[in-house]
Amino acid sequence: MLNFGDVVKVVHKGFPFWNSIILQRESKFNESSLTGKLKFVLKAFGDPVYSGTVNKSSPFLIRTISISGKLMLNQIIKAVRKGQACYALIKRVADTFTSHFVFIVICIVIATFGISKVLPEKYLNVAISGWPFWSLQFAIAVFIIACFCGIGFAALTAFFVGGGLAAKQRIFVKSGKKS
Known part of the structure; x- marks a missing residue:
């Protein structure tokens, strides 16, 4: 030893x-x-x-x-881990926005499903299982286009990619909090 x-x-x-x-x-x-x-x-x-x-x-x-x-290497590794574990302000804002956005998107999807019921019969494509299936197609389209998961993943990905790029430039993030 x-x-x-x-x-x-x-x-x-x-x-x-x-x-x-x-x-x-x-x-x-x-x-x-x-x-x-x-x-x-x-x-x-x-x-x-x-x-x-x-x-x-x-x-x-x-x-x-x-x-x-x-050891010097242990101290560098510890500082980088601490910096990545700390949520930056922008990450918290993105998380808050995402949680509200999910509720809003679900309300819009339900409204789309309901509104498509009051459309005139001439818009209805009866050959494809009638009104419920036709309305569901619109609701699913709205849900897919306004997919909330993209915002959450984008913020998290940007957070870690930014940390990686900073590390390549020998910039180590001590914390995501304001100094």
Whole structure:
């Protein structure tokens, strides 16, 4: 079991399991797991190296300086999860609008079904099972066209796509609340 202060050898293409400091020689590290950029960073004696980064040079020794749960990568993951779990104001507005919109659409569907009953007989297509089926076709058409699920899915999708695009630009959302 690796403990705080242990000295560990990191081989070529190896990675430190804990945040550490370099004890000997310079080394290049791939920190793309932390920064998102595939750019090698030169680290020298005494410089910190982070869990999740990859050694791209010859082997060297490091000393562990942090304990599990305090790792840089864990902190980034925790911040992103917290940001995605928080509802943004626009998401709450969309949810409220959707809940009212559902009621309104159902009222319009029922009204369409009822109004089609009072239309003159010449509009009725008797060959297709008479008035109930004919009115139901109109009601279903209104329901499909005004489908409320699109708004709820669109808001949720936009929320997560926006978070993903921000993460690609190395912007991490801490919370959806106003500062």
